[in-house]
Amino acid sequence: MxxxxxxxxxxxxxxxxxxxxxxxxxxxxxxxxxxxxxxxxxxxxxxxxxxxxxxxxxxxxxRPNIKRGNISDEEEDLILRLHKLLGNRWSLIAGRLPGRTDNEIKNYWNSHLSKKISQKEKPPNKVVPEASPETSPATPQEVVLPAEEGAVKVVGNFLDVDFDTDEFFDFTAEGSYGLEWVNEFLELDEGLSLKEKM
DNA sequence: AACGAAGTCAACCGCTAATTT
DNA sequence: GAAATTAGCGGTTGACTTCGT
CATH class of the missing domain: 1.10.10.60 (Homeodomain-like)
Known part of the structure; x- marks a missing residue:
């Protein structure tokens, strides 16, 4: 260029x-x-x-400590989970991946993961009527965690997000990218979704 | 080998939010 | 409190590379 x-x-x-x-x-x-x-x-x-x-x-x-390329399986998994949770909030997702930037995550999503997901979502010989939650931009499900310290509240569209940002961006205790946090969150999320379908 | 299509990614743009004056 | 400035975000663009024919 x-x-x-x-x-x-x-x-x-x-x-x-x-x-x-x-x-x-x-x-x-x-x-x-x-x-x-x-x-x-x-x-x-x-x-x-x-x-x-x-x-x-x-x-x-x-910037120092920038990681470039070679996104690991663990990171990829985390991106997928966080995207399911947060939608296209690239900076928030990147904030959970030390050394990664929002731009890189966004590019990686658009060029790799969005396709992966649409392939996974689309069963053979079947037309999917509407975009899946993963592929459609930022339509998070309604999730409300118990009101305790450090809890994340997500209600409706993300205008009502109430994060404890200090904790959210605290990388000092990062083990495996804080996956436990995401797992807990998604388990709760899935639980709620199942309930809604009943 | 040549060419076009598709994929990748760095950078820009427009907008909003936050901060300063 | 209002206006101006600065920071940050997400979407989009376009140049370059890779792949398929």
Missing amino acids: APKSEGTAKKVTNKGAWTAEEDRRLSEYIEVHGAKRWKTIAAKSGLNRCGKSCRLRWLNYL
């Missing part, structure tokens, strides 16, 4: 793929000044980029 910058008198920001030199400049600047005020970072680092672009580059590629 060649940058689409033009040599006009007007201030035109670079677009397209980042060069190694741009990456280096951005990393160096953030190392010294921190990752705040992206507009300022863009201006002061000497990068001919908009703040948004700098932020995205840092978060998705330059």
Whole structure:
């Protein structure tokens, strides 16, 4: 991808793929000044980029402890479970996968998992009338957990989500990606769905 | 070997939410 | 409290790669 910058008198920001030199400049600047005020970072680092672009580059590629590619079976399973639970809340899902970014999860979902699921969902010789919950965007089932500390409440569409975000994003106790949490949640979810069908 | 189709993924865009002035 | 600014999110685009014919 060649940058689409033009040599006009007007201030035109670079677009397209980042060069190694741009990456280096951005990393160096953030190392010294921190990752705040992206507009300022863009201006002061000497990068001919908009703040948004700098932020995205840092978060998705330059940030320390970023994992890239090779999504494990365990991670894939977690993504599937979390997507069932949360819908297209990529940043929340990514928040449960240390080192992974929302963009990567989103891409992985769109290119790998959505197909996998639609194949699984679609029984041979049978037309599925409507998109499955997995493939349709963000239509979480109604799930309400008992009101206790750290409980997650999900009611109807996700406008009424009440997370304990501190716990949700706490990776200090991450063993196997916190799968126990998801398992418990989905068991409850499935229990409720069964009840509804009766 | 050549070509088109399909798949992949980095980056951009538009919008909303949160924060600052 | 209002307006302006900044941060963050999810959807979409488009260049590049891989695959099938």
